[in-house]
Amino acid sequence: MLTELSLNILDVANNSIRAGASLIIIEVAIHNDEDTLTIKIIDNGHGMTKEQLTQVEDPFFTTRSTRDVGLGIPFLKQAAKITGGCFTIESIPNEHTSVYASFCLSHIDRMPLGDLSSTIYSLVMANPKIDFSFVFQCDDKEFTLDTRRFREILGDVPFNTPTVSEFIRDYLIENYNETTGGYSF
Amino acid sequence: MKSLEELKAIRESMQAQMGLRGEDSNQTRIVVGMATCGIASGARPVLTTLANTVLEKGLSNIMVTQTGCIGLCQYEPIVEVIEPGKDKVTYVKMTPEKALEVIDQHIIRGQIVKKYTISEEIE
Numbered sequence: 001m002l003t004e005l006s007l008n009i010l011d012v013a014n015n016s017i018r019a020g021a022s023l024i025i026i027e028v029a030i031h032n033d034e035d036t037l038t039i040k041i042i043d044n045g046h047g048m049t050k051e052q053l054t055q056v057e058d059p060f061f062t063t064r065s066t067r068d069v070g071l072g073i074p075f076l077k078q079a080a081k082i083t084g085g086c087f088t089i090e091s092i093p094n095e096h097t098s099v100y101a102s103f104c105l106s107h108i109d110r111m112p113l114g115d116l117s118s119t120i121y122s123l124v125m126a127n128p129k130i131d132f133s134f135v136f137q138c139d140d141k142e143f144t145l146d147t148r149r150f151r152e153i154l155g156d157v158p159f160n161t162p163t164v165s166e167f168i169r170d171y172l173i174e175n176y177n178e179t180t181g182g183y184s185f
Numbered sequence: 186m187k188s189l190e191e192l193k194a195i196r197e198s199m200q201a202q203m204g205l206r207g208e209d210s211n212q213t214r215i216v217v218g219m220a221t222c223g224i225a226s227g228a229r230p231v232l233t234t235l236a237n238t239v240l241e242k243g244l245s246n247i248m249v250t251q252t253g254c255i256g257l258c259q260y261e262p263i264v265e266v267i268e269p270g271k272d273k274v275t276y277v278k279m280t281p282e283k284a285l286e287v288i289d290q291h292i293i294r295g296q297i298v299k300k301y302t303i304s305e306e307i308e
Contacts, residue, residue, distance in 0.1 A: 002221070002225050007224050007225070010224055010229060011220075011221050014224075014253065017251075017253075018253055070221070071221050118229055118230070119229065122219075122229055122232045122233050125232075125236045125249065127250070143186060149189065150189075150192065153189060160239075160248065162240050163195050163198075163199075164192075164195060165236065165240050166240060167187075167192055169237075171187045174186070174187045175187055178186055
């Protein structure tokens with residue numbers, strides 16, 4: 001069981017990594033006035049055929065050979081549905097895959113968002129060859145971490161250079177906390 | 186809000202430094218399993234602890250990276266240490282605390298922490 005929405009996001013992003021994506025877009029938006037929390041994950045990996053798409057929400061379907069069950073997508077779908085939210089997944093082979101989940105923000109069964117900064121930090125640091133565009137919005141505030149922009153500035157300096165990885169970590173934590181106003185969703 | 190101006194300043198201060206590390210064949214890789222099974226068992230704090238500790242201790246030539254499911258879900262979180270020219274060491278049922286021990290004993294001192302390896306777990 002994944003106990004935070006941020007862990008579900010990490011899990012879905014790992015499907016994108018396995019699909020050979022070079023760019024993964026993660027957007028999380030909270031709107032208090034509409035009482036919604038939405039998650040979008042879009043990648044440019046090898047995608048899925050129509051047939052695979054119909055099977056992906058089935059826990060006993062997986063493309064991997066190392067085990068027989070695939071719980072990631074069913075977990076996220078269930079987490080959205082129990083709050084009265086919705087879940088969709090679309091894909092065009094060799095083009096993109098988009099996963100979209102929406103939640104009723106105030107629903108008693110909505111899983112906490114959890115440590116989203118850690119999710120993004122671990123993705124960025126452990127996958128230096130993949131670009132991530134992360135947009136986090138909370139009502140009228142938002143911030144972006146786009147590794148393509150970071151690379152432009154850094155040139156040949158890698159992300160795992162100590163001062164750079166420290167900056168990435170602090171950039172995520174500080175900007176996330178300022179965007180939420182310190183509130184835990 | 187932290188801005189990218191700060192990152193530009195970091196970049197400029199490094200202009201003079203030579204020999205920045207990219208990936209190379211002499212690098213030791215620490216690989217964390219990050220499929221659903223790993224994440225559900227607590228792989229994320231293990232990965233962030235490893236990345237932060239490598240950073241704080243200034244360990245050079247160590248790359249913390251991730252992989253998918255290797256089919257040993259019951260032993261997750263799994264961490265593999267791959268040193269050039271040596272056999273791969275597989276640590277199982279990891280926690281942030283055990284990860285710190287692996288950095289101190291194995292990565293820094295070169296002593297495999299046998300009690301956390303998969304062969305000990307199976308016996």
